[in-house]
Amino acid sequence: MAVDRNDRSAKRQPLIPRIVLVLGVATAAIELCAIWLHAEPATSASAQHAVPAIPVQATVVSSQPVDLSLTALGTVQAWNTATVTPQVSGQLTELPFQEGSLVHAGDILVRIDPRPFQAALDQAQAKKAQDAANLAAAQKNLSRDQVLLTKGGFATQQTVDNEQAQVEADKAMIAGDQAAIETSQLNLDFATIKAPFTGIIGLSNIDIGNVVSQSTSIVTITQIEPIAVEFTLPQADLSDVQAAFAQERPAVLVSDQNGKTLRARGSLDVINNEVDSASGTIKLKARFDNKDHKLWPGAFVQVRIVTGTVPDAIAVPSQAVQRGPNGSYVWLVSPDHTVRPQTVALGQIQDERTVITSGLSAGDRIVVAGQYRLTPGARVSETDSAQVAQAHDGQP
Numbered sequence: 001m002a003v004d005r006n007d008r009s010a011k012r013q014p015l016i017p018r019i020v021l022v023l024g025v026a027t028a029a030i031e032l033c034a035i036w037l038h039a040e041p042a043t044s045a046s047a048q049h050a051v052p053a054i055p056v057q058a059t060v061v062s063s064q065p066v067d068l069s070l071t072a073l074g075t076v077q078a079w080n081t082a083t084v085t086p087q088v089s090g091q092l093t094e095l096p097f098q099e100g101s102l103v104h105a106g107d108i109l110v111r112i113d114p115r116p117f118q119a120a121l122d123q124a125q126a127k128k129a130q131d132a133a134n135l136a137a138a139q140k141n142l143s144r145d146q147v148l149l150t151k152g153g154f155a156t157q158q159t160v161d162n163e164q165a166q167v168e169a170d171k172a173m174i175a176g177d178q179a180a181i182e183t184s185q186l187n188l189d190f191a192t193i194k195a196p197f198t199g200i201i202g203l204s205n206i207d208i209g210n211v212v213s214q215s216t217s218i219v220t221i222t223q224i225e226p227i228a229v230e231f232t233l234p235q236a237d238l239s240d241v242q243a244a245f246a247q248e249r250p251a252v253l254v255s256d257q258n259g260k261t262l263r264a265r266g267s268l269d270v271i272n273n274e275v276d277s278a279s280g281t282i283k284l285k286a287r288f289d290n291k292d293h294k295l296w297p298g299a300f301v302q303v304r305i306v307t308g309t310v311p312d313a314i315a316v317p318s319q320a321v322q323r324g325p326n327g328s329y330v331w332l333v334s335p336d337h338t339v340r341p342q343t344v345a346l347g348q349i350q351d352e353r354t355v356i357t358s359g360l361s362a363g364d365r366i367v368v369a370g371q372y373r374l375t376p377g378a379r380v381s382e383t384d385s386a387q388v389a390q391a392h393d394g395q396p
Helices: 002-012 015-048 115-150 157-190 235-247 385-393
Strands: 054-060 063-084 090-094 108-112 192-194 199-201 219-234 251-255 262-276 281-288 300-317 322-324 327-333 339-343 345-350 353-358 365-369 380-382
Touching: 054 327, 063 199, 063 235, 063 281, 063 345, 108 219, 115 157, 157 192, 219 235, 219 262, 219 300, 235 262, 235 281, 235 300, 251 281, 281 300, 300 365
Parallel strands: 054 380
Antiparallel strands: 054 365, 063 219, 063 300, 090 108, 108 192, 199 219, 219 281, 251 262, 251 300, 262 281, 300 353, 322 327, 327 339, 327 365, 345 353
16 A cells, blocks of 8 residues: 555656646736836827927028117108298288208298388489489589689699599499498398208298288298218217218118108218217218108107128027027027037127127028927927917917
8 A cells, every 4th residue: 555655656656747837827928918008008108298399480590791880779860950030120011931841952931021121212212313413513613623623723633632532532432322222122132032952941931911020930941952960979989970971972761650661761971970978979970852741850860870791791680599597599590400519609699680690601501480389409390470470379
């Protein structure tokens, strides 16, 4: 019986390794399933949270001529201004102009009652005629007595001398009469006042029927063709302006007070002869034809004076330039549609475009809108401005 039990035990021993093997395989299978179950959701979540390309607006950098200019605030000034003031006193009888209208040189602006001046002229002319008659009589007496003096003393030398003096006195009186005539004629002419130049007439300060004198301001006339704009620049800019002025009269552009609408294009006419030591500025004057009357005396304008031109400048839209702790930069678009910040050095800003003196080259592609979501290495997609705005408005 003992032999039989041992034989049965010997037969059962191979089953234990098999069970261990089966359990190991099962455990490995369970671990693989668990790994697969945990890995599948992670992959799915990663796919669901993949960051899409950021919509931006981009442009290609190119070289182009750029004007170098200086800006300032200016005031429009009439080229000439005249206050119409009478040179004679009298009653105002006529103002043959319309307030605010354009008058031309030689147009009649004011008429003063001419009758007193005409009467004075007539009196002076009559006095001259009287003195001319007296001169003629004195000359005849002188000629006769000179003959009698030479023919035997029928006239004395004293008589001849007295008559000679009378002739000279009559000549002087006639000269005085002529001066009186000219004065009377001048006063008569002054009774009619004409426009000294073509310009805009202002509002009248006095009405018809009033008596005016030499101190009465009747109306003002301003010349606006051409017209001037006066402005100031810091004395540090004087050398640039002088250098440009020495070559040719620099172009001057004026815009409205907000600087958005171009009003006129003219040229620099005068550089003042001294720097204002109190403000450290130099005053300048520009001339404009102003045929369309867009410039009006007294208005404030923005002035831009062109001092030179850079033929091959790199200029980008000013909105593309960003400011950071390390200075100014732009977002540069790589061929693989990713972006990186590119540090740039800035020059002048002209018409909403900024000159880049270093950091960019012609052909580079930069972002001009949609920069605020960008990070180094971010992937971008180029689109129009409306889609950029719509995409950004939808972000929290």
